Amino acid sequence: MSLTMRIAIAQNNYIVGDIKHNLHLIQKSLQQAETQNAELLVLSELALCSYPPEDLLLRSDLYDLIEDALQQLAQLNSSVALVVGHPTKEGDLIFNCASFIHQGRVQVTYKKQLLPNYSVFDEKRYFTAGKENCVIPFKGVNVGILICEDLWFPEPARNCKNAGAQIIVSPNASPYYYGKGHRRETEVGARAKENQIPVLYVNQVGGQDELLFDGASIAYGIDGKSVFTANEFEEDFVVFEFDEHLNQISTDRITSQQLHDEAEIWQALVLGTRDYIHKNGMSGALLGLSGGIDSAVTLAVAVDALGAGNVNAVMMPFKYTASMSIEDATAEAEALGIEFDIISIEPMYQAFMTQLAEKFTGTEPNVTEQNIQARSRGTLLMALSNKFGRIVLTTGNKSEVAVGYCTLYGDMCGGFNPLKDVPKTMVYRLANYRNSISPVIPERVITRAPSAELAPDQKDEDNLPPYDILDPILQAYVEEDKSIAEIVALGFDEAVVRRVIWLVDINEHKRRQSAPGVRISPRAFGRDRRYPITSGYGRQFT
Incomplete structure (x- = not known):
């Protein structure tokens, strides 16, 4: 028996x-x-x-x-x-x-x-x-x-x-x-x-x-x-x-x-976002909705995690913001049924520039003016967060965080970043996956060239390699610890590889100040990958 x-x-x-x-x-x-x-x-x-x-x-x-x-x-x-x-x-x-x-x-x-x-x-x-x-x-x-x-x-x-x-x-x-x-x-x-x-x-x-x-x-x-x-x-x-x-x-x-593929990653992002917010005693979230792919996917994750009634978004246009960005952000908010506002940053930006005008005399515009736009938006979001008690979700992806294509105290402002460990190429795949459940992200948000819209006709590829090249290089260097020679041997241009690695290395100080986010890879920034801010290691290879 x-x-x-x-x-x-x-x-x-x-x-x-x-x-x-x-x-x-x-x-x-x-x-x-x-x-x-x-x-x-x-x-x-x-x-x-x-x-x-x-x-x-x-x-x-x-x-x-x-x-x-x-x-x-x-x-x-x-x-x-x-x-x-x-x-x-x-x-x-x-x-x-x-x-x-x-x-x-x-x-x-x-x-x-x-x-x-x-x-x-x-x-x-x-x-x-x-x-x-x-x-x-x-x-x-x-x-x-x-x-x-x-x-x-x-x-x-x-x-x-x-x-x-x-x-x-x-x-x-x-x-x-x-x-x-x-x-x-x-x-x-x-x-x-x-x-x-x-x-x-x-x-x-x-x-x-x-x-x-x-x-x-x-x-x-x-x-x-x-x-x-x-x-x-x-x-x-x-x-x-x-x-x-x-x-x-x-x-x-x-x-x-x-679950497999994008469905698995989506549920990971939803659970990680929900638990971070709820376990820290908060009920709601807000984010800046730009009309771009990253904020669109972040918004959808937030709504799936918290419910539409617990998520707010604000569009913060400037003179470089395309009309299609406002239209698409509005469509996203309507599709997901959230509270949505449009607040221009033009008066805030002009106030900053007026105060700085004397000090900036004789200088040419550069990234400084772009960062003031981003920081105006960050200040606005944090004010709304303080007033209404909702955590700000940042919207930067792993590719941007890796190479520092983000502004400290600007678009990096916030308490949690659902996409922190999600490469840009995966962001697109997640957008298509979420749309297969219900259409919440306009098609042209997925198909248009990504842009920070901080300068006239600006495109991400003006400053970075195409993401289908950048992401594999980042995976090899950040997640797999491959050397320059090993990455070049994979078929990438050596000058591009060296520049990407240089960008990763010099932006450690930004990542140390970035919001936490859901870990979905074997090697995420944060407690998983701990590099010194002050280091001369990379100088040996330049």
Whole structure:
């Protein structure tokens, strides 16, 4: 007679540092597990404080809150056993842990063994690595626990299996980037196949500053293939049955349809924007709508994230603004049903120029006058933000941010940038994708040559290579760390490559002052790519 165990997973959207809120979500998940006759509930990594808590881990009072929450969970004396992630402090050492709670107490606490310290991860700044395996006899089944990075390398899973584990449950907080799901299936699926053991991988979901967690929790069979994948970019709750005799895990749920390409990236941007705004206690957003492609896509993301009633846009024309830009911005606002205003920056600009006239005597107009236009718009947007309590969304894409084609305290003004990690060529693809759902971006916004409209007949290509050339160079240099020679070998003109790299290097100071935005690539600006502002490295190649 085979022995089966009902194991539930809760893919919750927690808030970093909000122990009370997170505890409430966990208690609701426990109630749901009880209702569905589950015997074990598994949560994501560091669920009680959420991931990544960063320097909150250095506060001693955090651990008082964590200990109190653990005791509250134990005192529930639920019929469902619980695997819950949390930090633990022992003397001066901090551990990334998962505790097994059953029969009114914490039965055992597992300490994460492998601590990632690359890309967006800083775990060795805070945590000490655990050294012991954790296999728990429960209801006649030996349940092994491994946390996130432990599953990306063979040894912890092998040791867990050798210690008698019949199934591995794994709390995770695995940050999203485009294509991450495939890599998870390859790496984590390999652990299941190598050890002939089912693996239940439970991931966090939700936005946390620049990071996004996509959920998509997975159950792996002993063939290394996914048995079931939970919903992407939203909370989910699933109950599985583990059959000890057949050595397999299954669920009655039909596996969620996974998103791909632009649909996947769109949902990432929507969730990241929504969570940044809502988790910071704001309800609405506003942005400058220029009639260009970037602001059009940003507006559509904002409306999909927050609802039309919570988004405002303002068109801020100047003498260089084309009539089609005003027409298209108006059409976008009407299509999405938002509140929309047109406020000229001409009087503001003239006031600045009047005050500066004496100082500027004898000089020729240059980028200074263009930047004053952009900064007039930034001042106007921030005034509206202060008065009406809505966060300003900046609209610059990754290509512009990379080469500094943006104005500090001008179009860079704002609190969040949904497109910060989206290359210009992808912005166009996203516009077409969103229009396939409902037509909200006029076709000529997509087809017209991009322009900042800060000078007569200005085009982006007056200052930059075409985006279909610029973006691959940026990917090679920024995301892949390729040298000038390696990029030229890909088929690009050496003079163009050198100029692009020079632009990237000299604009680090702008990026340090830019708003956070949703990370969708394996190498985003911010916590992912940390370059010095003051550096002579690039001078060696000029």
